[in-house]
Amino acid sequence: MTAIIVGGLLQGSVFAIVALGFALVFRVTGVINLSQGAFCVVGALSMYTLQQTLGWPAALAALGAVVGTTLFGAALGTATFVPALARLPHSSMLMLTAGLLTLIEGLVLVVWGSDPYDLPSFSGEAPVDILGVRVATQGLWIAGTAAIVIIALWYLLARTMMGRQLRACAENPLAARLMGIDVPRMTLLSFAMAAMIGAIGGIVVAPITSLQFDSGQFFTIFGFIAVAIGGMGSFIGAVVGGLVLGVGEQLAAGYVSSLFSNGLAVILLLVTLLFRPSGLFTTVARRQDVRDEQRVHLPILRFSGRDGLAYGAVAVALLLALPWLVPESSGLLGSLVITGILFIGVLGLDVLMGYAGQVSLGQAGFMAVGGYTAAILAVTYGWPPLLGTFAGIVLSLLCALVLSLATMRLRGVYLALATLAFGLLIDSLAVGMMDTTGGPSGLVGIPSFSIGPWSFASPTSMYYLVLALIIALVLLLLGGLRSGFGRALKAIRTDQTAAVALGIKVPRYKVAAFAISAALASLSGSLFAFHFHFLSPEMVSTSRSFEMITMLVIGGEGTLVGSLIGVALLTLLPEIFQPFALYKRLAEGALLVIAFQYLPAGIYGSLAGWLSRLSLGRRAPPSLVLSKDQTG
Amino acid sequence: MSAAALNVVNVTKRFGGLAAIADVTLEVPDGSLTALIGPNGAGKTTLFNLITNLFPPTAGDIYFYGTPLNRLSPGHIAALGLIRTFQTARVFPGMTVLENVLVGAHRHTRRHTVEQMLWLASARGEEKKLTAKADAFLDMTGLSRFRDDAATDLPMGAQKLLEVARALMARPRLLLLDEPAAGLNDSETGELASLLRAVRTSGVTVMVVEHNMSLVMGVADQVTVLDAGYLVASGSPQEIRRNARVIEAYVGPEAAV
Numbered sequence: 001m002t003a004i005i006v007g008g009l010l011q012g013s014v015f016a017i018v019a020l021g022f023a024l025v026f027r028v029t030g031v032i033n034l035s036q037g038a039f040c041v042v043g044a045l046s047m048y049t050l051q052q053t054l055g056w057p058a059a060l061a062a063l064g065a066v067v068g069t070t071l072f073g074a075a076l077g078t079a080t081f082v083p084a085l086a087r088l089p090h091s092s093m094l095m096l097t098a099g100l101l102t103l104i105e106g107l108v109l110v111v112w113g114s115d116p117y118d119l120p121s122f123s124g125e126a127p128v129d130i131l132g133v134r135v136a137t138q139g140l141w142i143a144g145t146a147a148i149v150i151i152a153l154w155y156l157l158a159r160t161m162m163g164r165q166l167r168a169c170a171e172n173p174l175a176a177r178l179m180g181i182d183v184p185r186m187t188l189l190s191f192a193m194a195a196m197i198g199a200i201g202g203i204v205v206a207p208i209t210s211l212q213f214d215s216g217q218f219f220t221i222f223g224f225i226a227v228a229i230g231g232m233g234s235f236i237g238a239v240v241g242g243l244v245l246g247v248g249e250q251l252a253a254g255y256v257s258s259l260f261s262n263g264l265a266v267i268l269l270l271v272t273l274l275f276r277p278s279g280l281f282t283t284v285a286r287r288q289d290v291r292d293e294q295r296v297h298l299p300i301l302r303f304s305g306r307d308g309l310a311y312g313a314v315a316v317a318l319l320l321a322l323p324w325l326v327p328e329s330s331g332l333l334g335s336l337v338i339t340g341i342l343f344i345g346v347l348g349l350d351v352l353m354g355y356a357g358q359v360s361l362g363q364a365g366f367m368a369v370g371g372y373t374a375a376i377l378a379v380t381y382g383w384p385p386l387l388g389t390f391a392g393i394v395l396s397l398l399c400a401l402v403l404s405l406a407t408m409r410l411r412g413v414y415l416a417l418a419t420l421a422f423g424l425l426i427d428s429l430a431v432g433m434m435d436t437t438g439g440p441s442g443l444v445g446i447p448s449f450s451i452g453p454w455s456f457a458s459p460t461s462m463y464y465l466v467l468a469l470i471i472a473l474v475l476l477l478l479g480g481l482r483s484g485f486g487r488a489l490k491a492i493r494t495d496q497t498a499a500v501a502l503g504i505k506v507p508r509y510k511v512a513a514f515a516i517s518a519a520l521a522s523l524s525g526s527l528f529a530f531h532f533h534f535l536s537p538e539m540v541s542t543s544r545s546f547e548m549i550t551m552l553v554i555g556g557e558g559t560l561v562g563s564l565i566g567v568a569l570l571t572l573l574p575e576i577f578q579p580f581a582l583y584k585r586l587a588e589g590a591l592l593v594i595a596f597q598y599l600p601a602g603i604y605g606s607l608a609g610w611l612s613r614l615s616l617g618r619r620a621p622p623s624l625v626l627s628k629d630q631t632g
Numbered sequence: 633m634s635a636a637a638l639n640v641v642n643v644t645k646r647f648g649g650l651a652a653i654a655d656v657t658l659e660v661p662d663g664s665l666t667a668l669i670g671p672n673g674a675g676k677t678t679l680f681n682l683i684t685n686l687f688p689p690t691a692g693d694i695y696f697y698g699t700p701l702n703r704l705s706p707g708h709i710a711a712l713g714l715i716r717t718f719q720t721a722r723v724f725p726g727m728t729v730l731e732n733v734l735v736g737a738h739r740h741t742r743r744h745t746v747e748q749m750l751w752l753a754s755a756r757g758e759e760k761k762l763t764a765k766a767d768a769f770l771d772m773t774g775l776s777r778f779r780d781d782a783a784t785d786l787p788m789g790a791q792k793l794l795e796v797a798r799a800l801m802a803r804p805r806l807l808l809l810d811e812p813a814a815g816l817n818d819s820e821t822g823e824l825a826s827l828l829r830a831v832r833t834s835g836v837t838v839m840v841v842e843h844n845m846s847l848v849m850g851v852a853d854q855v856t857v858l859d860a861g862y863l864v865a866s867g868s869p870q871e872i873r874r875n876a877r878v879i880e881a882y883v884g885p886e887a888a889v
């Protein structure tokens with residue numbers, strides 16, 4: 001028992017260090033920086049290279065790694081985070097940092113490969129005896145480092161001029177700027193310092209946990225759960241949250257099963273969000289209103305009815321002909337099917353994010369619910385796939401309803417967090433319920449999709465099934481969204497108060513959008529399982545949720561069909577150019593970050609803008625008519 | 633309750649120790665055009681926010697055609713037919729001018745979304761009718777030429793008019809307009825005056841917060857004056873013009889002598 005608690009406190013110290021990085025950036029910018037955990041990995045792996053490959057002494061290598069990671073963070077912040085903060089609303093910033101996380105992971109994958117790395121202990125492997133518990137000396141390094149980081153950070157913020165300036169930015173960026181504080185510089189400073197803190201955390205933990213390119217997610221998620229429990233932006237809260245989480249996790253691992261330990265962390269997060277959304281230690285509420293004046297605002301894209309019909313017909317004809325155009329042997333048709341299946345899930349995400357403006361980081365969680373429900377019913381109970389798919393949708397709708405009712409009070413970033421927690425919870429259930437789901441190695445022997453006597457075993461038949469579904473779904477959604485329903489969602493997205501003043505019942509529409517997105521994700525997950533004949537937690541994990549957001553944003557939010565471009569790009573490119581596979585994650589992250597900054601309406605938006613200008617050129621341009629009117 | 637459109641009864645609102653609205657009682661008769669005037673900081677917008685329950689009053693009651701509003705949410709109040717505009721125009725970005733007006737139709741759209749999803753003729757028909765009505769309101773407010781432009785591209789004055797058109801599209805029983813003339817030039821203000829008269833003639837009760845005295849005196853049946861949270865006077869434009877306390881509130885105590 002004591003051993004577990006000591007172990008938990010040490011583990012918690014790591015979470016606390018990462019959480020401090022979160023708290024710092026949140027305090028200064030109001031943004032939850034999901035890329036935080038990635039700096040741990042960069043720091044640790046840099047140290048590995050310096051120490052193990054180049055043979056530097058440990059202390060020098062550690063210093064070099066911390067300095068290097070901080071500079072890397074500063075460069076990345078200058079190029080992306082700081083300029084974006086001035087332009088993007090907070091919900092987009094959250095996703096931008098998810099993109100940064102993916103980008104850094106991709107970079108690490110390219111530089112260091114996918115192998116796990118270990119650092120040697122700082123002071124030998126022999127454990128010491130504390131209170132009758134044998135503790136690895138590295139544990140003391142971790143706890144000591146956490147204490148030093150906490151004290152240094154407190155001193156900096158509370159006792160120095162720079163600290164006061166940082167806090168002023170947190171309180172009211174506009175007023176801070178008017179007082180002559182260089183807000184972008186302070187933003188960058190906080191971002192780079194958070195990178196530094198991350199690197200320190202990564203370096204001290206690397207001797208006891210092996211790290212690989214995607215371990216950053218783990219640190220991000222746990223560090224972030226720690227701050228959410230402790231209270232956003234509270235430094236004491238970050239530390240306490242980290243320790244509570246560490247102890248809780250070790251207790252769960254010790255008494256239940258290590259497979260469920262992640263689940264416990266997520267449940268802690270959900271409970272905190274539901275009962276104390278602002279966390280255990282609430283600091284003075286940040287004045288979100290000051291910056292939220294910049295509203296989410298997409299350019300207007302509209303084809304005339306005739307043009308839209310023509311383009312649509314061409315697109316459908318092309319999609320119908322596609323199976324004849326790709327070589328049978330290439331396996332490309334299978335990738336096209338996957339593209340279509342993922343697009344169904346992204347379509348749902350578009351209704352929720354692109355139209356209603358709600359951020360979901362847990363779309364793959366609903367894919368998992370749909371996929372596992374249908375697959376388990378088919379494999380274990382012999383249900384027909386169609387029935388299992390419906391069961392999955394019903395269960396997903398139920399989850400969506402519970403989740404949205406529970407999070408009704410939460411807004412903006414907290415809702416995004418609740419969906420993230422949901423995705424993680426489903427993930428840990430899929431991993432933990434070995435007997436039902438097959439655990440981490442996945443569920444095998446899933447049959448092909450079939451409707452009555454018709455089986456969709458061949459890629460071609462599956463392709464046409466998915467295409468038919470997509471056409472039907474796009475038509476349904478298009479009909480709904482071009483009427484009062486779509487207008488209400490868009491109104492809610494851009495100005496909730498004004499929407500309410502016109503009698504729009506905001507909660508009802510948010511729940512409806514959430515339900516649509518959950519149902520489509522569920523459908524997509526079921527088809528996914530039937531297509532692969534296999535389903536593992538990894539296929540529908542949080543990485544997948546992030547990937548779907550990337551697909552949506554680079555394709556074009558709020559355009560329904562635009563995201564198909566994003567899905568196709570990210571699914572087909574690695575398939576066509578195999579060497580690209582190594583760079584896939586890097587490219588995904590980079591594309592997301594770039595799309596947020598330079599393509600507000602995605603690739604589709606740019607394309608459609610160009611097409612509609614083309615067709616306007618043929619007729620009398622309305623802008624000309626307008627100017628005549630004004631002179632007359 | 634009488635047939636008054638709006639009754640504000642002994643309403644007080646404190647922010648901390650400061651009373652933004654102090655024991656205000658007023659009545660907006662059905663079918664009237666009532667103006668609410670007062671210097672900056674008098675509490676006019678606060679009163680609107682209390683009526684639409686964006687925040688609750690500290691004390692007092694508000695009735696809309698006899699229905700108490702205190703416990704109703706802003707959305708519910710709007711659904712009853714009490715529609716407001718905002719001091720700074722709040723048009724929906726990312727939507728065209730026409731779409732903005734159509735959002736106003738939300739309250740009385742009957743066809744279900746499922747019918748729209750299935751592209752049923754009845755649903756498309758309703759959409760056509762609503763569009764025709766929206767076009768009529770755009771005509772009435774002189775915004776037709778901007779119909780398919782992005783709402784946020786409009787000049788500020790036009791955005792305020794767009795808000796009025798959107799509110800009218802909601803078929804209000806009582807329309808609360810918060811400084812609709814702000815940002816309008818003289819000729820536009822003239823058009824606004826005739827628009828307000830036309831709205832009242834069509835049977836909609838209007839309550840308007842306004843700084844522009846000539847506009848108020850030209851169109852209002854009844855004027856209520858607030859100063860520092862207190863109701864100082866209420867009456868016809870002619871009575872208000874002669875009221876010493878109003879002159880004091882506007883011009884200052886010395887000049888009132």
